[in-house]
Amino acid sequence: MGYLLALDQGTTSSRAMVFDADGCLRGAAQLGFAQHYPQPGWVEHDAHEILRTQLDCVRMALVDAGVRADELAALGIANQRETTVLWERAGGRALAPAIVWQDRRTAAVCDRLRAQGWADDLRERTGLELDPYFSATKLAWLLDHLPGARDRAERGELAFGTIDSWLVWHLSGGRLHVTDPGNASRTLLYNLHTRDWDPLLLERFRIPPRLLPAVVDSIGVCGETDPGVLGAAVPIAGLAGDQQAATFGQACFAPGMAKNTYGTGCFLLMNTGGAPVASRNRLLTTVAWSGPGGTRYALEGSVFMGGATVQWLRDALGLIKRAADIEALAASVADSGGVVMVPAFTGLGAPHWDAYARGALLGLTRGTGAGHIARAALEAIALQTVDLVEAMKRDGAAPLSELRVDGGAAANDLLMQIQADLLGVPVLRPRMLETTALGATFLAGLGVGIWPGPDALAAQWQVDRVFSPSLPADVREAVCARWQRAIERTKGWESQ
Numbered sequence: 001m002g003y004l005l006a007l008d009q010g011t012t013s014s015r016a017m018v019f020d021a022d023g024c025l026r027g028a029a030q031l032g033f034a035q036h037y038p039q040p041g042w043v044e045h046d047a048h049e050i051l052r053t054q055l056d057c058v059r060m061a062l063v064d065a066g067v068r069a070d071e072l073a074a075l076g077i078a079n080q081r082e083t084t085v086l087w088e089r090a091g092g093r094a095l096a097p098a099i100v101w102q103d104r105r106t107a108a109v110c111d112r113l114r115a116q117g118w119a120d121d122l123r124e125r126t127g128l129e130l131d132p133y134f135s136a137t138k139l140a141w142l143l144d145h146l147p148g149a150r151d152r153a154e155r156g157e158l159a160f161g162t163i164d165s166w167l168v169w170h171l172s173g174g175r176l177h178v179t180d181p182g183n184a185s186r187t188l189l190y191n192l193h194t195r196d197w198d199p200l201l202l203e204r205f206r207i208p209p210r211l212l213p214a215v216v217d218s219i220g221v222c223g224e225t226d227p228g229v230l231g232a233a234v235p236i237a238g239l240a241g242d243q244q245a246a247t248f249g250q251a252c253f254a255p256g257m258a259k260n261t262y263g264t265g266c267f268l269l270m271n272t273g274g275a276p277v278a279s280r281n282r283l284l285t286t287v288a289w290s291g292p293g294g295t296r297y298a299l300e301g302s303v304f305m306g307g308a309t310v311q312w313l314r315d316a317l318g319l320i321k322r323a324a325d326i327e328a329l330a331a332s333v334a335d336s337g338g339v340v341m342v343p344a345f346t347g348l349g350a351p352h353w354d355a356y357a358r359g360a361l362l363g364l365t366r367g368t369g370a371g372h373i374a375r376a377a378l379e380a381i382a383l384q385t386v387d388l389v390e391a392m393k394r395d396g397a398a399p400l401s402e403l404r405v406d407g408g409a410a411a412n413d414l415l416m417q418i419q420a421d422l423l424g425v426p427v428l429r430p431r432m433l434e435t436t437a438l439g440a441t442f443l444a445g446l447g448v449g450i451w452p453g454p455d456a457l458a459a460q461w462q463v464d465r466v467f468s469p470s471l472p473a474d475v476r477e478a479v480c481a482r483w484q485r486a487i488e489r490t491k492g493w494e495s496q
């Protein structure tokens with residue numbers, strides 16, 4: 001007994017990790033799965049492949065750790081957020097591929113709703129923007145396009161969920177249909193003020209209430225796994241979206257503390273304490289987590305293309321073999337030579353929210369080489385993050401004193417140095433980079449009382465490396481100004 005299991009279900013891979021009660025990693029496994037792009041702007045996952053890879057990872061991680069399922073005190077789940085699954089309650093079969101958070105197919109629907117004047121009211125109720133990113137229009141799309149789905153939903157035969165709900169449903173043998181307030185707060189259906197599904201929004205998006213999961217605390221036992229699934233009944237004691245989990249794993253427990261995760265996208269979350277703070281600069285207000293200490297909120301900046309920009313250089317352009325190779329290629333030149341890349345491949349997220357922006361490479365000359373493009377790609381990841389921090393400042397947040405970082409691309413030293421230079425604040429990379437899994441573990445461990453409270457966890461956080469800003473302010477300002485000009489040129493491209 002005493003071990004904790006974290007399920008980290010991300011956009012490009014499923015992972016599982018086993019930790020001991022000291023928060024030390026004992027075993028891990030990771031499996032990638034297919035990304036499907038059936039039409040321009042569409043991104044789908046096979047929900048059953050997600051489930052299969054996730055369960056295989058759990059079994060592999062347990063073997064790696066030399067731990068049996070009956071030795072687990074609890075498990076916690078961190079998941080890619082907003083991705084939408086609709087399934088049959090009888091048998092648990094997904095009715096269609098999961099519509100992934102990056103999918104833009106409902107852009108025109110969002111435009112129509114905006115034209116009807118919905119955006120401000122939606123922002124007030126949910127803290128979110130009217131954008132295809134979130135689950136509501138994806139779910140409505142499924143109900144509208146799958147024959148008979150709406151009738152079946154009205155009859156209570158179907159269930160909707162984000163990936164946390166989908167996993168818990170199957171882990172519990174179809175007994176639990178739940179989500180946590182953090183995941184619920186990414187759907188455009190959850191009211192931040194009443195802390196419940198919003199009947200008016202359900203009506204507006206035409207979502208039958210019988211589809212929805214029950215909202216349970218992020219920290220606390222909500223049920224247990226069916227013994228047939230993992231070989232033992234394991235308490236499910238932590239649930240969070242992966243960015244919320246990473247914020248917890250980075251021990252950002254005090255208001256004003258922030259982390260940025262460089263995964264497929266980039267997600268900057270700042271803890272704002274016990275009350276939702278509305279943004280005037282198109283950041284998102286979101287639930288961070290809930291539990292015995294109440295509900296905590298965050299301001300979030302979501303950028304759609306972070307590490308995925310590097311994947312594009314690798315897979316589409318073939319400029320590098322492995323993602324990590326971008327560092328040497330970008331370091332082969334002193335600067336980007338005036339090249340600016342705007343990776344608006346799936347539109348622009350915060351703070352621009354333009355579903356019709358598209359990617360651009362600007363400032364090319366006869367002297368431009370692969371190194372300049374690689375460097376422009378790293379700068380683009382960092383500059384998108386600068387835009388988020390600037391928006392937080394305009395929202396009245398206290399200036400950041402440091403930024404804690406994690407995610408696959410945070411392993412890139414050059415990217416982290418560029419980030420510190422362009423932000424003008426120190427970037428702190430922790431020893432434990434798997435903060436998402438660690439966060440899910442912390443939530444589950446608190447849920448079953450292994451740790452008394454977050455303070456015990458804050459003491460475990462240790463820095464590995466600090467990247468200090470060293471770029472002169474005038475150079476930084478010139479780079480940022482050129483970036484702003486480039487961003488403006490990409491907006492609205494697709495609809496023109």
Ligand SMILES: Nc1ncnc2c1ncn2[C@@H]1O[C@H](COP(=O)(O)OP(=O)(O)O)[C@@H](O)[C@H]1O
Pocket residue numbers: 010011012013262263264265306307308309310311323324325326327407408409410411412415
């Ligand atoms: N050394 C590196 N430099 C830059 N990007 C990297 C590096 N290593 C991985 N990446 C990028 O990080 C992403 C993977 O990070 P990860 O946190 O596993 O993502 P996710 O949880 O979204 O699946 C990929 O998009 C990959 O291109």
Ligand SMILES: O=P(O)(O)OC[C@H](O)CO
Pocket residue numbers: 009010011012079080081082101241242243263264265302
């Ligand atoms: O899977 P990640 O780490 O790219 O995170 C995806 C986010 O949760 C989407 O909002």
